[in-house]
Amino acid sequence: MREVAYGGEKLLLIGGESHKTGQGECTIAHYETLRRFAEDTFGVEEIRYRWSTHDLVTLDNMPYIGLAREGTPNLLVATGYRKWGMTTSAVAGRLLTDLLIGRDNPYAELFGPSRFQPDPDMGTLAKETADVAYRFVKGKLEWLKKDPEELGLDEGAAVRIHGRRCGAYRDHEGKLHVVDTTCTHMGCETEWNAGDRTWDCPCHGSRFTFDGEVMHGPAKKPLERL
Ligand code: FES
Structure with a gap:
């Protein structure tokens, strides 16, 4: 936690809730925990920005x-x-x-x-x-029940379309974005990150935007758009 000067104001920067990319509980739950901490500890009334970042950790934890x-x-x-x-x-x-x-x-x-x-x-x-x-x-064996038509505004999920595992996200205007969830790095299945609206790979941490563009490697190629 530290102070940051931004746009002539002083903001409080609070970090925490480490987790592996694409694994564990929903990212929104992590953001909520940080929000509660900020409110209870510092009386923070407004969360202006939030984001998840990658952090590489070596096998013995030394850089x-x-x-x-x-x-x-x-x-x-x-x-x-x-x-x-x-x-x-x-x-x-x-x-x-x-x-x-x-x-x-x-x-x-x-x-x-x-x-x-x-x-x-x-x-x-x-x-x-x-x-x-x-x-x-x-990721390959997961049983997916969700139908893309069931997705509400600003909702994303792994779905099955014609027997194929796909990732669907319906944006604020109601447009459906569908990608192949198979990570272009080594073929693991990416998971939906509702907190950041991204597709995150649980194997080596690649992250993709809701329409498949690479945000973080090691993957270099975007997810296939369907
Ligand atoms: S298989 Fe997705 S990052 Fe390696």
């Missing part, structure tokens, strides 16, 4: 900062900040500068992207891999 891999001296990365971007980007600036000018930095090994600690990384890796497999299969 990757340094050479992307051995043998490519011109390829440097800084990622996996786990919500500590304002602090860790300063660390990254110092560390990458040292790498570029060939100066020793005591943190180079700690943040090195090519580090791999077998324990607990192996357990985390196995768990993440199993989770992706589970989400992949679950």
Whole structure:
């Protein structure tokens, strides 16, 4: 939580309610929890903006900062900040500068992207891999009852049309937008995010607008419009 100057006013920025993209309870429930916290704790009367953002987390929860891999001296990365971007980007600036000018930095090994600690990384890796497999299969087998014609204004859902799993969203003007919910990254089924009106992939976190455009990778191609 912190203050932000915006348009000549001071706003309160409140974050929280971490969850995996496309998994767990409805995003609106997360926004509601934050709203209640803002009201109860600070007496906030109006929520001006709200949004969900991606936050990359590495297997051992430490950012990757340094050479992307051995043998490519011109390829440097800084990622996996786990919500500590304002602090860790300063660390990254110092560390990458040292790498570029060939100066020793005591943190180079700690943040090195090519580090791999077998324990607990192996357990985390196995768990993440199993989770992706589970989400992949679950999306394919899910029984969908909703008919697109039942959708009200500003409502979206995964529906079945002629036996095919599709994603439908009816906008404020009543126009129906239908996409193929299969993620263009590796084929998992995206889920409707009612809080942000997006299609979110539970496998690796790609996000698409209600009409299929890519908002966040790793997917590069839009969802197919139907
Ligand atoms: S399958 Fe959707 S992000 Fe990988």
